[in-house]
Amino acid sequence: MVISRILQKTGFYFLIILVLLFTLFPFVQMLSTSLKHQYDWGNPSLIPQKLNWSSYSELLGFQKKxxxxxxxxxxxxxxxxxxxxxxxxxxxxxxxxxxVFPFINYFINTLLIAGTAAAISLLFAVFGAYSFSRVRYRGRSGIQRGVLLTYMFGGVLLMVPLYQISVQVGLANTSTGSILTLVVIYVVQTLPVSLYMLGNYFRSIPESLEEAAQIDGCSRFKTIFLIIVPLSLPMLVTVYIYAFMIAWNEYLFASVFLKNFNEFYTLPIGLKSLFVSKNAIWDRIMAASILTALPVVFVFMTFEKHLIGGLTEGGVKE
Amino acid sequence: MVSHPGSLAQQEARFGWKTVAPSLLLIALLIVYPVAYNLYLSFFEVKLSGQNEFVGFNNYIDLLADRAFYDSLTVTVIYVVGSTLGTTLLGLGVASLMNHKFPLRGLVRGLVLLPYIAPLISEVFAWQFIFDPVNGIYNHMTVEVLGISDERVNLIGTPGNALLVVIIFDIWKNFPFAYLMILSRLQSINNDLYEAATLDGANRWQRFWNITLPELRFVVGAIVMLRFIWNINKFDEVFLLAPNVKTLPIYTYFTAFTGTIEQGLAAAIAVVQFLLLIGLIFLYIRRVLKW
Structure with missing residues (x-):
């Protein structure tokens, strides 16, 4: 009995370690290679023989080539x-x-594009979700279901028509037009998820609070800002982060719309272009990968509790 | 009030539409209209000059006569079935592990989520390095340590093997999604059920089979459906890791933007892919979930 207990325990921990090894190994490999000198790349050991910080300092612009x-x-x-x-x-x-790989430049581009798109998406979603969760009118549940159906339309189905439309409207020719198109696409791509998550959350806020405010003479619009928004702050942050992460990682639309505008590349297409260029050097690529992942991982770890709750309540779109 | 019976309700309705209108307008303009426009384009030969030429069903006829389409279809089916099943099963396994108490469980639960939340582009490079023919640990293991293979191979460079790598990569990246959903359902199962079953002499396996699985039926059904939808539409994970694995989205992308650019044909592929998705989901809901 005791022996079988011990065996079970050992087996259990063995499995846990196996799972951790499987999930974390690629990240450890990434970090390790980013700190290795070229002669060390083929060495299976994960610990660099001699630390090499040069790719980081080069990417971050501390050191001129x-x-x-x-x-x-x-x-x-x-x-x-x-x-x-x-x-x-x-x-x-x-x-x-x-x-020289303009990492900082791409980083700022991505930050601005993803940040703007997520903010606009959040603003639209606050009103839309309020309508879904609080206002009674015919056709509401139909719209809600319709919005969820957009989960089925992948980027590839929208890629050709969106490109054709932007060419015809004349937006695809200029960098400003292309960036604008991209931001609007990100807003729409994240909107259904934001609407769904916020709608669910607003329903959990007691309606009596709003009624009290309305008796005090608050208009409907005012109650959204005075009652609903302050009470949903954690959820608003969660939704913003999700929308931001979707835009931060997006590759397909960025590659279609920013193709001809090198200086406005976002990180995913920038890193991809670095990889296929003549400067494809593993330590630089891995350092760039780490630096791209760091903000996202950091933000996720900071807001982990809220974000996990959002995930299991349908806060995802791929 | 009595003289205007509908006025309050009308006011309410007007407010409801006003607040949802901006979102609806955007979705209509950038999702619904493009989908319809895509269908329209699939009946045209799209020219760079903008003078599109109506060709009826020619794009579809060309597509159905093209061997590359059927190859792509096969690859898509293998990829979607493999990655969906793998993600769900691994998620189920890890969730049942994490449902037990052990030291540092909170930390481990967080770490396991990393593949799902970290940026795809970073992860792709790490995987490419692992399978790199010159430096990668995979070739070191198979050739020098285990001696399974005589020479270093470029696994991602050969389409058949690359498909396998892509499936494993997809499972690695997305199993945390399945794991989280299943874990949160597991934690809400009433413990009394297990205790009663134990008293009745049910062993661990019987308890899993007769209590846990039935309780998980809906969440697993939902995960399989979502992963199925997302994986059929999946572009970036496949394209960035191994563009030589030509699933339907990759095939569409290449047709639309490289070589002889044929956006009308690409639109037709996207339509066929969408119909396939709808059809399979309908079957799945009717036959498997029996809703």
Missing amino acids: EVKVPESIHRLLNNPKLSAEKRQKILDRFTSTSD
């Missing part, structure tokens, strides 16, 4: 017959920053 002008070029440059203009041209070729 070293400029090496070959000796022969130096001699050429010192040639007095060379015009100043030509000298500058040659020098530019060697000091060109075109192969």
